[in-house]
Amino acid sequence: MAFLLNTVRYILRGGPPETGLPDRVRAEIRAREASSEQLIGWVQLGLVLFFATLYAIAPRAEGTAGFNFVPFALAAYFLFTVTRLLLSYRFELPQWYLLISIGVDMALLVGLIFSFHIQYGQHPTFYLKTPTLMYVFIFIGLRALRFDPRFVLTTGLVAVAGWLGLVFYAVLADMDHMRVTRNYVDYLTGNTILIGAELDKTMVILSVTVILSVALYRGRSMLFEASRDQAAAMDLRRFFAPEVAASITGADTELQAGEGSQREAAILYADIRAFTSTSAALSPETVLAVLAEYQNMAVEVINDEGGRVDKFLGDGILATFGAVHASGTYAADALRTAQRLVNCTEAEQGRFKAAGWPGHLEIGVAVAAGPVTVGVIGSKHRLEFTVIGDAVNRAAKLEDANKVQQSRALTDRVTYDLACAQGLGNPLVEARPGAQVAGIDTPVDLIVLAGKTPLPPVPPSSPAAAHPSGKS
Template identity: 30%
Template sequence: MQTKTEILLREKEIQGITYSLYGKIFIAVISTIISFFIANSLFEILSTVIVNIILTISLYLLLRILRKNKFVMPIGILCVLIDVALITILPFIYYNSVGGDMVPRTYLVKTYTHTTIYGILLLNAFTIQPLYPLLYALGVVISQCSILLYAMADPRFQSTESFKEALLGNAAHVNSYILGMAIVGILGFFLAYLTFLVRKTVFNAVSNEVKSNQLSRYFSPNVVTEIEKADDSFFTSGGKEQNVAVLFCDIEGFTQLSEELGPEKTMATLSDYHSRMLDVVFGNGGSLDKFIGDGMLVTFGTPVESPLDAENAIRAGIAMRKSLNEWNLVRKEAKLKPIKVRIGIHYGPAYVGNVGIATRLEYTVIGDTVNAASRIESLGKEVNRSFLISRELLSRVANPDTLLVKFVSLGNFALRGKTKMTEIVAVEAV
């Protein structure tokens, strides 16, 4: 079974092969157009057009198969074989266009296929699979050297050591031709190694992407971002004091509900509930600190505080209730009991950072503000309100009217464990 890293790397390889195939189709089209202007005969034009049409259709069919995410490696190798076959055919098309057996086979090695050879070699490197440029270079060297041996078997074959005579005359510069093939081989090896390095880099990038996705299953997006860019000092015990908005959310009557549903259905219900709530929390810039059974501890302003933390916390609470109402309509149609929650939010200083030991750290918030938010949420049961906030939180909102809800002061309360009175405000629909 493939790992997620391998699956993502395979997708990158498919993307590379796709680019390579499109590039080869482009070369086929361009060479077809050019053949009308530089071809030596009608035979060369027709041969070039037919070969390129067959090539284009073949590459298009391979693209269709590749999009189904099947036979990736076989398609890549087949593309290499097609490339080598094409490079082998082209010299013979040119040779036959100037007379075929009527002229010396010298003309088999006096073609302009080298430009095409190098272009296709570069396209094979786009696949981020080092095997392809290496196989292609090896195939080209074998193919072109075989053509050279075939040409030299002709008694009429002419060779010269003069570059000028080879360029302007009927002779071929064999050493130059062999040197060209050596360059193809060396370049193929170099590109294969370069592709290997690129593939390794892509693999590391994909691995980091997978790790980031895995982290997001345990941490909220804000914390994941902080972890990704943090240095070693982030992964030590310690933190700092800063102002945060702390939101507690709890399901009413969860103990009774879990008894009625049983363990399996309870876990399924919680999973659905948490998924819906977290979408809202993350959408409003919040961070999940932890799940506490059916409850959630959410913070706004971690790891970096913002002037909008208090407002975002209230918006999240409003959106959570809206999402819950929508979910309850779905549950009603399925003849399931509605889910009711209590929300409590407070704002103030808290200690934000890692607690624990080097081998087991937890990024969290600690302090009186956290305790107060928990007490405010619990107070909802006593005053029969489902959404309570502190005056400290509301005072941080620049324009409460924009939230489109009604804020009703319930007076001052002595929260359990606190000596200072706290003004509690109920959040109600307009």
Template identity: 40%
Template structure:
């Protein structure tokens, strides 16, 4: 089934844009990966041309006047001198180096420009085949000499690097240019000297002389074709996987806007489909906030303005909570419920919750809207998990520890404080802060009341 789908996409030409039906933001995410791939390709091309320059600099320049009389029968002494003095290799390398540098600039500073991606394929093989063609001049041999050059292996590098873009059409174009280019190189050898019987069917003669074995050249081109097709099919399949990865990544980001990020990651990584009841029990520190005088504020402001004020308030309060390692579990009216050590583990959760509370008050004191919020903090066993039906789930936290945090937030009004925390939270946080005992509260399930504290300024 998978093979049928892949080959159908490939031979119908749909491999060119397998993501046409994706939402625009998913397409942009795929495009970002392709841009990174094109940057890698441009970098590899630059490295290759520098390598060619190095190899050319170290290679022997075999022509000299002393050996000119032993020269290639294809050229007269004067013609060889002119060809060597013209130095086509440095010229070709210089042109390609300029193109490679321009490509690097384009892919990094104008990444959405794509026209040079196609041109670079032609330039790659023009340079490679041009260098190979020059071998018979450099070494004063018949053209058939260059057909045995090991530099031909770079053909497969130039085809393979196109797979970094995750678009099969670039691999196919590279393969086509490679095959057509080598066919022209072979044709030049065969037809450039019709009076010289260079073609042979003797394999030993082919290996030990400048004879041409057409079967060997066809084998090279067939290999290029198969490597191209295999890579194109692999890239088509890889593109499916890339799109799936992008969609999954975007889904995690979107899901994290509705449930805690760690929960979203756990859901996407779960081996089985999650259901109601998915969660864990852990001691955690709960932070509950509520705006003081919100009822009066909501009566004074229009609904549109009230929403804007709330969103601004939430953004101000959320930042220190997340910076201290907390997870916001609920926005309810003007209240925020956050947890520390659930779902993300945090050994110093009580201390970090208090730090977040202090940072919230400092941020609101500097904010232009000048809202006042009351905060209750409590530590205890909490269950965090998914609740709902099989078709609709939400993440929430439950437990008496959560209820007590909300109760402490409400008691701030009675004690004229802004932050109240329980005995357990104070004990776990240690003597890092200055505490002041303000009273006692009866905790469900306990016969003795527990002390509650505020923080000294």
């Protein structure tokens, strides 16, 4: 009994409560409901035009003797439907207006059914046998498009009240000649009332209404959950590369730590010089504003060259090329990106100063290529999608080596030769063989991609130049 009462209570308030939902999710639900009302308006307009056309071309029923209300009812309903549709595009229709709309729908149908005994000069019991009553299910079904059980329930209850009103009027209209019968043949062939038949119609309308209301309650629960999940999925796409987010949200099974695959890829690491010491004298708002300007610029360059940001490490950026999706030019793309990042940072100094950076913002970038493992790490309660491998560690150590080497962008000879084989056309700046790099035991043949002086502009890669294989 308690479950039934809770279900009825939920239905009456439109399904699960929206408390606990973020404002943007509630706004998304309201937007969908507003779109549903527009759809309902278009369907109603289509129906009234269809019935008007059908009425105009169909042969007239014989036996009419009184005033024909049908064309006037259709015209009035057409005007009401057009007005309602136009208003739905101007603003979100309030609930009181929707309830009035339901009342108009049912008043039209009940009034039309009531007019039949006048039009054909018959006792009111005549209209109880009209098939026009079946249209009530169209109006009930229309309200289901909104995914709000309250409106379906209201429509069904108003329909039941209207129909019972017609039945009582027919019973009480001519008390001198009782029209109630228990003979089914008399009911079908004459102007009599079979109470059981009218109760059957009432119960069918009620049953359809309740079933649809319960179904919509469950559907509305799913709508809330789906809207919340969709918002979370959209947020996920902002925290991860689109391909990574798609692999997470589209996974057939729940992701577990330890799942991954090995790829040949290039890792790019970029870091702002003297960021910690400089930002210590700035307000948090200024620090975040400068970071936002720099990171927006950097991400645009990285994405433009086919890379994907793996993570932001404070003022550092770890990006991958060929790790998320296979590429035949991953090393060339990464080296081209490193040089473009240095050039773009120089070109955007005014942008950083406007955000509040007090001096010259300088970055260090390094690239290393090799086999990496792409996958999920962490515990069962906290997972992270990332890349691990020697190339990741080497990129970080090479970036630190920029300070010792007095350079702004470095790579090693193996990565550089690989990039040249993949179509890198940028000229060699400087080679420094046998250099000692902190954290790496053996000497490293370094390639300076950007020294202390600005590089000439590096154009964005073109499909022909940067991707000779035609793949990205």
